[in-house]
Amino acid sequence: MKAIGLTQFGGPEVLHLLDLPAPQARPGEIRIRVSAATVNPVDTMVRRGLAFVSDAAPPYVPGMEAAGVVDQIGEGTDTDLRIGDRVIAIAVVSGTHGAYAEQLVVPAESVVRAPVGATDIEAATLPMNGLTARMALDLLELPVGATVAITGAAGAVGGYAVQLAKADGLRVIADAALKDVQLVNDLGADVVLPRGESFPELVRKEVPDGVDGLVDTAGIAQSVARAVRDGGRVATSAPGAALATERGIVTERTFVPNYARHRVALDQLRQLAEQGRLTLRVARTLPVEQAIEAHRLLEIGGLPGRIVLTF
Template identity: 45%
Template sequence: MTVSTASIRAVGVTTYGAPDALQVVEVPKQELGPTEVRVRVTAATINPTDTYTRNCSRSKTGTPRGAADVPGMDIAGTLIEIGEDADTSLSVGDRVMGIVVPRDDHGAYREDIVLPARSVTAAPRNADDIAASTLPMNGLTARRALDLLALNPGQVLAVTGAAGSTGGYVIQLAKHVGLIVVADASEADEELVRSLGADQIVRRGEGVADRILELYPDGVDGLFDGSVQESAVLPAVKTGGGVATVRGYRGDGKRDLRVHAVSVVDMVEEQKKLDELRQLAEDGVVTLRVADSYAPEDAWRAHERLEAGGTRGRLVIDFTR
C-alpha cells in the first residue's frame, strides 16, 4: 500500500515555545495498516502533558521532525476506515473515542488519525464528541493507578489533586469498587470533590500529609498523588502501603512503600478497559467534565488558559468549527 500524498489539518508547532507557538498546520495523511483504523476527528482533548510536546520538553533534537510536532493524547470522532486484520467489533460510521501516543506529527490534534484498532472503542451513547474525547487518557490513567495499587474493598485511598480530571476519575472508580476515599481540596473545590464521592476531605496544599494523618493516625492503605507532591505526602501512607505517582517519581526510599510510577502508555491497547470506562460513563459512575471548547486556530488560547491554572474539567479542540 502506498502512503497518501494528501494533507490534513492539524494543530502543532513548527518552532517550540509558549502557547502562541501553536498554529494550524498541514500534515501528511497517514497510511492505514492492516491492524489499524482511521478516525475522522471531531474533538481532541487538551491535557497538561500536551504542553511538553509544545515547549520542547519531549524533543531530543530541539527541532520538530517533519511538517510539525502535534500534541494530544485523546480523540473522539467517527470511524471511517478499518484495516483488513483489525481486531474490532466496530463498524464504519460508528462514533468512537481513542487514546493516542503522540510522536512527531502523530498527536491527537488532527482532523484525521490512524490508530491501532485496540486503542479505539465506542463513544458513550449519552455524551457528545466533545465530552467523549475527555475520557480515554485521564480515565485509563486512573484505571492503571488503581490496578497497580490493588486495594481491597474497605481499604482507605488518599487522593491529591482530587479536583483535577484524573483525580476525579480515581475517586469515582475507587468508590465504585468499594474503597474509602480521603481527598484534598481547596475551599473553592470542596463541593466539587464531595460530589465526586470523596468520603472525607482535607484542605489541599502544604501539610496535607499531616491533615490526612489526623484522620488516619496509622496512615492510609494507598495514595494516588495526582498533584505531584511526591515526598511531602508520602508520610500519609502506612508502612507497606501503596503509592501511585505520575511523571515517573518512584519514591524517596526512606520507608517500605510500594511505589508505582503510572504510565498510561502501558494502557494504549487495553481496548477492554477503555470500553469498560465507556460503560461506566453511560451508567453515570464516572463524570465527563468539559470546561470549554475552542476552534483549532484558538488552541493556543486553550493552552494559555490551561497554564494559568484553576481550570476544572477539560479544554477541548473542536474540529467541526
C-alpha cells in the first residue's frame, strides 16, 4: 500500500512516499480503506521524534484520524459494521501504523459509522479532535449550569469543546482573536473575550469568583489558571504540563490515546455531528502526495480548521 511517512526526524521535507505491506485485520480489528486523513499538530511531533516513536523502529507513518470505508473485518470481531460501510476512526500511532496510508487497521472500538450528511473529508476531522475535547470536559466533571473557560476556542479542538460544553449544559466563556470573534460566537460561546495576557482578568470581570473549570487547548494553562476559582479544575493539552495544585486547583492533562477505544463517546460525537450540533471544519484539502506542504501550512498557523489529506 501507499503511505506517507519518514525514516529520519526533521522538518516537513523528511516526509516522503513509502511502499508498505498492506496490514491485515486480526480478531477484534477492522481495516479501513482510507479516503481522507486529517493533519494535526501531533503529526508534526511524530515527524520531529517527539511523540509516539519511542517503542518502534522506522519508518514512521503519522496520522491519528481518518475516514473511509470498511474493507476487511477480522475473524470473530464483534461489530455491526459491514464491508463497504462509511466510517471514521481514531488511530494510536506506532511505527507504520498511522492514518497517512491507503489502509489502516484499528481496534473495532476505535471505529464508528461516518456522520450521515458529511463528506469523508469533513468527517475525518472528528475522531481525534472531538475525543480530545470530550476527554477534557469529562476530566473537569462539571455539573449542568457550571461555567467553563475555553482557550484556543477558534481551533479545531477548542471549537468542539465550545459546542460540547454547550451540549452538556455549561456556560462558556471563550477567547478569540479579533478575526475569529464571529466564528466563536457562532459556535455557541456565551461570552467571547480577547485572547492574550488579559484574558484571565477579563474572565474575572465576568465571573468575579472565577470559573469552575478551564479547557486549555492553546497550551497556556499556567498563565491563565488565575481565571479559575479556588478548588476549580483545569484540563490542558499542553505536553508535559505541570499539574498545578495552587489554591486547590486540580490540573490534568488530556491524553487522547486513553479515549481511543471509547466507542460510545466516538459514536455520540457522530450523532451530534449528524444533528448539526458539532461543526466539522475543513480549512483546506490536499492530495496525500502534498503532505509536506500540509505540514508547512500547519506550522505557519492561523488556519480556520484542519487540513485534510485525500487519497
